[in-house]
């Protein structure tokens with residue numbers, strides 16, 4: 001599974017976004033270490049703070065199916081440059097991404113940046129150490 005295939009799937013998943021308030025659609029595609037793909041979109045709520053971002057949707061879907069090991073996750077939105085995940089998503093990624101997990105941030109115009117959780121959230125909160 002290459003990154004472009006995952007990006008294409010994230011772009012498709014983005015179309016399912018439920019974003020009547022912000023009108024800002026985001027898609028995500030997650031590849032587990034055992035080669036399963038889970039897709040996500042943002043899901044908003046009239047009580048705005050209850051919104052779930054696309055990347056968290058994909059992560060929660062994977063974890064709830066017993067797949068906690070993430071090989072790669074792609075996030076895409078209609079941003080100027082590569083999309084920047086919010087702080088809540090960075091903290092959730094920190095829970096399930098290891099230092100080698102590929103995090104690919106993209107937009108609809110071909111901008112792409114590959115990063116890691118250590119770069120996105122240095123000094124992430126953890127109970128483990």
Ligand SMILES: O=c1ccn([C@H]2C[C@H](O)[C@@H](CO)O2)c(=O)[nH]1
Pocket residue numbers: 019022024025026041042043044051052053054055075083084085086089
């Ligand atoms: O990385 C991001 C950034 C934002 N959003 C969503 C949350 C909200 O529905 C909308 C506007 O912030 O975009 C995501 O899903 N992922």
Ligand SMILES: [Zn+2]
Pocket residue numbers: 053054056085086087088089090
């Ligand atoms: Zn978020």
